[in-house]
Amino acid sequence: MRLVLLLAATLALSACGLQPMYAGGIGQAVAADLAAVEIPAIQGQGGWLVKNALEARLGVAGQATPRFRLDVRLDDSLEALGVLNDDTISRERRILRARYQLIDLASGTVLLDATAGSDAGIDVVSSEYATIAAEQKALENLALEVADRIATQVAVTLRDQAAVPQP
Structure with missing residues (x-):
């Protein structure tokens, strides 16, 4: 019975069009291409976090x-969301957006020009230290999420490029 279920699940998965990133003979080429990406310094603390994650x-x-x-x-911004009657802020939103381009250094061609972003809500409490710590943690989490989105799109772009026969 388990074998039948496993076989059915395998057939269903293959029918949906999903395939591993490194499937087929191009897998080693994609991994080599990913390792051959240079990432120049990105400005700011968020840039340092995104660069390391990438x-x-x-x-x-x-x-x-x-x-x-x-x-x-x-683009890293912090905006007030909840303002109380006494003009104090009760909630903030941290927004991290990235504009990125993947450039083939041999030809100068832009292979990918895209954006990625994410945001997080932060409760502002009476302790200024706790609020600053929450803002910092939000930036760290957003940097990881933005880097994940960028890395996925870069990998897909390089996989698609490796799948196209070169003249």
């Missing part, structure tokens, strides 16, 4: 001759 996700090996460059510009 390097970890892409497996950037610091190759002497990178094949691609990932340019990222961040």
Whole structure:
């Protein structure tokens, strides 16, 4: 019975069009391409967090001759949401947006030009230290989420490029 269920699940999964990122013979090429992405410094604390997360996700090996460059510009903002009668803020929203381009260094071609972003709500409490700590933690979490979205899109772009036969 388990074998029948496993076989049915395998057939259903293959019918939906999902496939592993590194499937087929292009898997090693995609992994090598991901490791060949250079990520220049990104301005600000959020930039430092996003850059480190991207390097970890892409497996950037610091190759002497990178094949691609990932340019990222961040917009980090903090806005008040809840304002009480005495003009104190009770809730904030931290927003982190990234505009990024993946550039083929050999040809100068822009392979990917996209945006990614996320936001988080923060409760403002009477302790200024706790509020600052919550804002910092929100930035750390947002940086990881934005880096995940960027890394996924870069990997998909490089996989699609590797699947196209080169002339």
